[in-house]
Amino acid sequence: MAPLHSERLIGLLGAHAVRSGEALSSVDAGFDPANLDAGLAVLPRTTQEVADVLGYCSAHGLSVVPQGGRTGLSGAARSAHGQLIMMMQGMAQIVAIDAVSHTAIVEAGCTLQTLEEAVRQHGLTCGIDLGARGTATIGGMIATNAGGQEAFRFGPMRQRIVGLEIVLPDGRVLGDLTQVIKANGGYDIKQLFIGSEGTLGIVTRACLRLSPYEAPGTTALVSLVDLNSGIRLFRRLEALSHGRLLRAELMSGNHVSLSARDHGADALAEFGEQGDCAIFEFTDQAVLEAELGLAFEEGLISDALLCKNEKERDAVWKIREDWAVDRAFPHGLWFDLSVPLAGMGTYIDALHARLHAHDPAVQLFYIGHLGDGNLHITVNKPAPMTAHYKAISALVYEELTALGGFFSAEHGIGLEKREALAEQSDPVKLALMRDIKRLIDPSGIMNPGKVLQP
Numbered sequence: 071m072a073p074l075h076s077e078r079l080i081g082l083l084g085a086h087a088v089r090s091g092e093a094l095s096s097v098d099a100g101f102d103p104a105n106l107d108a109g110l111a112v113l114p115r116t117t118q119e120v121a122d123v124l125g126y127c128s129a130h131g132l133s134v135v136p137q138g139g140r141t142g143l144s145g146a147a148r149s150a151h152g153q154l155i156m157m158m159q160g161m162a163q164i165v166a167i168d169a170v171s172h173t174a175i176v177e178a179g180c181t182l183q184t185l186e187e188a189v190r191q192h193g194l195t196c197g198i199d200l201g202a203r204g205t206a207t208i209g210g211m212i213a214t215n216a217g218g219q220e221a222f223r224f225g226p227m228r229q230r231i232v233g234l235e236i237v238l239p240d241g242r243v244l245g246d247l248t249q250v251i252k253a254n255g256g257y258d259i260k261q262l263f264i265g266s267e268g269t270l271g272i273v274t275r276a277c278l279r280l281s282p283y284e285a286p287g288t289t290a291l292v293s294l295v296d297l298n299s300g301i302r303l304f305r306r307l308e309a310l311s312h313g314r315l316l317r318a319e320l321m322s323g324n325h326v327s328l329s330a331r332d333h334g335a336d337a338l339a340e341f342g343e344q345g346d347c348a349i350f351e352f353t354d355q356a357v358l359e360a361e362l363g364l365a366f367e368e369g370l371i372s373d374a375l376l377c378k379n380e381k382e383r384d385a386v387w388k389i390r391e392d393w394a395v396d397r398a399f400p401h402g403l404w405f406d407l408s409v410p411l412a413g414m415g416t417y418i419d420a421l422h423a424r425l426h427a428h429d430p431a432v433q434l435f436y437i438g439h440l441g442d443g444n445l446h447i448t449v450n451k452p453a454p455m456t457a458h459y460k461a462i463s464a465l466v467y468e469e470l471t472a473l474g475g476f477f478s479a480e481h482g483i484g485l486e487k488r489e490a491l492a493e494q495s496d497p498v499k500l501a502l503m504r505d506i507k508r509l510i511d512p513s514g515i516m517n518p519g520k521v522l523q524p
């Protein structure tokens with residue numbers, strides 16, 4: 071069957087746009103080694119080509135896995151034999167940047183970094199940033215409703231999207247590429263596609279909202295006396311009128327020590343030995359310095375480093391963005407949670423206690439976007455942990471809903487969290503999700519098995 075599809079797809083798009091065999095195995099599979107398992111991929115260059123392919127797939131019951139940069143962390147881009155991968159890197163044009171209206175129209179395969187560099191020429195920013203910026207695409211970020219380091223200021227991807235163009239599974243093109251933020255036209259259908267992880271259609275173009283760019287004046291690494299002190303300091307920095315807080319990231323002390331030592335940055339590792347740490351970026355160096363001095367006197371922080379140059383700044387961010395902990399514990403269990411800031415200290419203390427009571431040998435690491443309460447937790451042990459997933463996840467999710475938190479923050483559901491979605495969601499919401507999936511994708515060809523369990 072596959073050679074037949076391959077020949078027909080070559081007929082539709084040309085041989086240059088269809089890959090299989092060696093031509094495909096030389097492609098970087100990205101975060102999940104199984105992403106390319108389908109063995110057959112198309113690289114459309116226009117919305118019409120996407121529509122032609124989906125029309126073909128729909129008519130022949132061929133299921134499609136959309137892929138952007140393949141940096142997704144929950145298995146949503148994984149493919150299997152008998153499926154077709156739709157790679158979006160052939161649609162990577164920046165169509166227009168409107169520096170007066172503060173919008174950009176861009177094709178889905180454009181990477182975040184490419185778009186950010188282009189809009190910076192106009193003194194603007196996309197208002198969203200994440201570690202995978204060089205590879206993650208705008209389409210993939212829309213499909214996962216990505217969040218990242220600036221979400222406490224600008225919201226996640228959903229809040230950056232003004233308009234979308236989408237190809238539906240039957241090949242129809244849904245044109246909603248509005249360029250204004252106020253556009254009330256009944257049901258806002260495009261919202262369904264943001265965060266749908268490729269299960270409803272293919273995003274081909276998007277209109278993004280831009281904001282004035284502010285250079286990071288100063289970056290500081292601080293050791294917090296405890297998590298609640300860090301949250302108090304965050305709120306205080308956020309409220310200052312002389313200068314602006316641009317980033318606020320949290321790291322558990324053991325994450326800082328392990329990651330810094332991995333990079334040979336022993337002096338930075340000592341920050342982690344004192345406890346949880348935060349990175350703050352603020353526009354005005356003098357104001358940040360004065361505030362950290364006050365925080366020290368008041369007993370909110372025990373140490374602080376103000377980066378003197380780019381090299382020091384890079385070293386601090388490397389501790390946050392590198393994956394040293396996951397290299398050290400390749401079999402750990404990952405969670406991506408949202409916790410209201412008011413309950414975050416209590417939640418972490420209680421989780422430590424629950425995990426210790428369950429198994430004193432497990433270690434809890436976390437990093438997070440402090441400003442919006444997003445915690446990336448890993449529960450590690452120098453041994454495979456997969457068999458313990460059910461027991462550990464029950465401990466991680468315990469009391470989360472009661473605190474007002476959510477089991478899934480910014481990485482999406484994909485394959486990894488389908489069970490948790492089924493367990494944690496309101497049954498009415500789940501039933502509506504299934505109805506919507508059936509309505510938009512009646513033949514079930516769009517990224518089947520992702521988000522919703524079959």
Ligand SMILES: Cc1cc2nc3c(=O)[nH]c(=O)nc-3n(C[C@H](O)[C@H](O)[C@H](O)COP(=O)(O)OP(=O)(O)OC[C@H]3O[C@@H](n4cnc5c(N)ncnc54)[C@H](O)[C@@H]3O)c2cc1C
Nearest residue numbers: 138139140141142146201207209210211213217267268273
């Ligand atoms: C180092 C690193 C740091 C990260 N940091 C963050 C972070 O801070 N915040 C955060 O939110 N995420 C983060 N991520 C996760 C990841 O970068 C995001 O999920 C990103 O949005 C995925 O984009 P992508 O282009 O790689 O999509 P892919 O991984 O290729 O695909 C992800 C999902 O989107 C679908 N998809 C892709 N393109 C389209 C399209 N055009 N139309 C419809 N569906 C499509 C796929 O089918 C899949 O379901 C990080 C990942 C890494 C590796």
